[in-house]
Amino acid sequence: QQQVKQSPQSLIVQKGGISIINCAYENTAFDYFPWYQQFPGKGPALLIAIRPDVSEKKEGRFTISFNKSAKQFSLHIMDSQPGDSATYFCAASFTSGTYKYIFGTGTRLKVLA
Amino acid sequence: DAGVIQSPRHEVTEMGQEVTLRCKPISGHNSLFWYRQTMMRGLELLIYFNNNVPIDDSGMPEDRFSAKMPNASFSTLKIQPSEPRDSAVYFCASSLHREVNEQFFGPGTRLTVL
Numbered sequence: 001q002q003q004v005k006q007s008p009q010s011l012i013v014q015k016g017g018i019s020i021i022n023c024a025y026e027n028t029a030f031d032y033f034p035w036y037q038q039f040p041g042k043g044p045a046l047l048i049a050i051r052p053d054v055s056e057k058k059e060g061r062f063t064i065s066f067n068k069s070a071k072q073f074s075l076h077i078m079d080s081q082p083g084d085s086a087t088y089f090c091a092a093s094f095t096s097g098t099y100k101y102i103f104g105t106g107t108r109l110k111v112l113a
Numbered sequence: 114d115a116g117v118i119q120s121p122r123h124e125v126t127e128m129g130q131e132v133t134l135r136c137k138p139i140s141g142h143n144s145l146f147w148y149r150q151t152m153m154r155g156l157e158l159l160i161y162f163n164n165n166v167p168i169d170d171s172g173m174p175e176d177r178f179s180a181k182m183p184n185a186s187f188s189t190l191k192i193q194p195s196e197p198r199d200s201a202v203y204f205c206a207s208s209l210h211r212e213v214n215e216q217f218f219g220p221g222t223r224l225t226v227l
Contacts, residue, residue: 034215041220042220042221043117043204043206043218043219043220043221044156044204044218045217045218046215046216049215089155089156093214098161098168098169099144099208099214100146100158100161100169101158101216102158103155103156103158104155105155106155106156
């Protein structure tokens, strides 16, 4: 019940294309869903996050779509750029009690120039 | 702010040796997390402290692993004795223990056990 399933494991997209990464969770008590971006040799860094009271959040070229009934959420990267090439992790957390994250397994994105 | 500081950045040791990884969280943060990252298992939470007290150590693989946080500005993760399967990148992260908490990750320590 604590798992977060992420797909695909890896993704190759042409420059200018749309990258889509999907995550699914089981525990309906999760109420905070961040996405982290990790470049080689660096620690993950927060990219964008959403609460389940909204269905979509957009920041620049990055959008989270959230489907509460399906217990799924996804990251869309519009106009993908080579500089977006990184590993992306979704996560789920609680906003009360324990604040630990449950991370997905990661998606390695490569954007071709 | 300097961010989360980890040392050493790289560690190569031989099987059976003791390894100590160090972390300095961001000043003012009261939660600290140790993660292990491998290709096979992704990013795993090992242990989580709040106000220097271990809250959840369910991810610590076995008794060979121990973690301490003697004060708000320092934590260690010790592996004794180390084994080749412990080879991984170990990350420390810190956050404010509150609703909608962003975790700030350090640069990681790449551990290789020969």
